[in-house]
Amino acid sequence: MTTLQVNAKDRTYPVVIGNKALPSLGGWLDKSNPTAIFVITDEIIWKLHGEKVKKYLPESAHIVFIPPGEEGKRLDIYSNLMDQAITFGLDRKSVAIAFGGGAVGDVTGFFASTYMRGISFIQVPTTILAHDSAIGGKVAVNHPLAKNSIGSFYPPDGVYYDTIFLQSLPKRERLSGFGEVMKHGWISSPEFLNKIKKQIPSLEALMESDMSELLLEGMVVKKAIVEKDEFESGTRAYLNFGHTLGHAIENVAKYGSISHGEAITIGMTYALLLSELNDSKNPFTIHSYISYLKELGYVGDILLTLPFDSLWNAMKRDKKNQSQKPNFVLLSSIGQPKMQEVSYEKAKAAFHYLCTLWTGKGMMMQ
Known part of the structure; x- marks a missing residue:
């Protein structure tokens, strides 16, 4: 297992990659003690790997499902995430966790960057593609006329890339x-x-x-x-x-x-x-x-x-x-x-x- 430190303007965040990277996610949650945990994923990923990540989450964690792939980056999906976050009672000290591929990371990051002007954001990539998108803080949703045209720069607080997820791709x-x-x-x-x-x-x-x-x-x-x-x-x-x-x-x-x-x-x-x-x-x-x-x-x-x-x-x-x-x-x-x-x-x-x-x-x- 390897840890890279990425230096962004506003923060330095760890990128943990390798087999058994997930325990480091548990360590971050224990140390940060967020008031609420808002996990954004899709049903396919959750059925395949949900049990692997649940052991590091409290029972109070709120799991939200979005459509897989680019369909999950529609504006109405983003709006629905806002509805659920407000209903669930997320505050400024809550954390949003992207559990999935690059599209899940994109919409979760954009949601986190705009909810209450910004809450903590963690990436837990499950695809090869996300090895690229999880680093760098570019987050976005799609407009019908242009991909990623509505977005911002919002680095995650950490990336926990457990390669065990790649075995089932x-x-x-x-x-x-x-x-x-x-x-x-x-x-x-x-x-x-x-x-x-x-x-x-x-x-x-x-x-x-x-x-x-x-x-x-x-x-x-x-x-x-x-x-x-x-x-x-x-x-x-x-x-x-x-x-x-x-x-x-x-x-x-x-x-x-x-x-x-x-x-x-x-x-x-x-x-x-x-x-x-x-x-x-x-x-x-x-x-x-x-x-x-x-x-x-x-x-x-x-x-x-x-x-x-x-x-x-x-x-x-x-x-x-x-x-x-x-x-x-x-x-x-x-x-x-x-x-x-x-x-x-x-x-x-x-x-x-x-x-x-x-x-x-x-x-x-x-």
């Missing part, structure tokens, strides 16, 4: 989370990216590995970035590699039809294509990389159902933009990210090529 959840692991490799160093490919060469390896070493290294990458730029005024935006198209795919395809990590994985291949178009001196062997992704079980057929103009309009609403052109995170080389605006013509040409690489067919006609 199905294929789709593993593929979703592994996308963010690869993102950390692309933006950090060739050595980390090569280690990822070496340790996870196939779908079988992905399903059997606990990935604890890779997850820890990815968390160290994110920790270093968010400590330098907590409020995303500069280099923290590099963590959005693959997210410009990825978020647009989620939005246009309607949340839930493709997982976040799968959409981001497609978005990263798109960003690599755009990177090559902007600097042909640094080829990224995209053909072999997409072959590797297919070997793991990723598919790109959804691209054929999405009109490019709809994706373009969604990308223009991205938070990173400073004009009417989407602002992408591209790579000068592996481990050397940069921000770059991209024109409609170049973006459309790259998308057409992306569709061909993934599916062998052209993109959907306008």
Whole structure:
């Protein structure tokens, strides 16, 4: 078990990762002695793992269920959480605990940041994907027109990431989370990216590995970035590699039809294509990389159902933009990210090529 200390502007908080991290959650609750405990989760997670965490909670803890995935980040779900918190009698010394994946963490953190102008907030991640989202304090809910467009920066008081939860993850959840692991490799160093490919060469390896070493290294990458730029005024935006198209795919395809990590994985291949178009001196062997992704079980057929103009309009609403052109995170080389605006013509040409690489067919006609 390893503990990282993340230094935010307003607090330093522990990130405990490894087998048997949950007892540290019990220690935090005993030490902090909150007036009330408000656990936000979904029914699937609770049925699978509720007994594991209940032993560290008092009987008075209030368990609230939200829909799984992005459906749990709807505005009406957030409003319902407020209703229940007020009814339950939460006060300024209460704590909200996110028990689940990245979406649960997002909505719980945003709820905690706005209830009575801020209450304590703990992350107990249960997915691979959440190894990324649990660190850094970005919390949000979705607007129907744009993912994560209503949010704030609100660091947790602690992250307790027990890898025992990862053992039961199905294929789709593993593929979703592994996308963010690869993102950390692309933006950090060739050595980390090569280690990822070496340790996870196939779908079988992905399903059997606990990935604890890779997850820890990815968390160290994110920790270093968010400590330098907590409020995303500069280099923290590099963590959005693959997210410009990825978020647009989620939005246009309607949340839930493709997982976040799968959409981001497609978005990263798109960003690599755009990177090559902007600097042909640094080829990224995209053909072999997409072959590797297919070997793991990723598919790109959804691209054929999405009109490019709809994706373009969604990308223009991205938070990173400073004009009417989407602002992408591209790579000068592996481990050397940069921000770059991209024109409609170049973006459309790259998308057409992306569709061909993934599916062998052209993109959907306008």
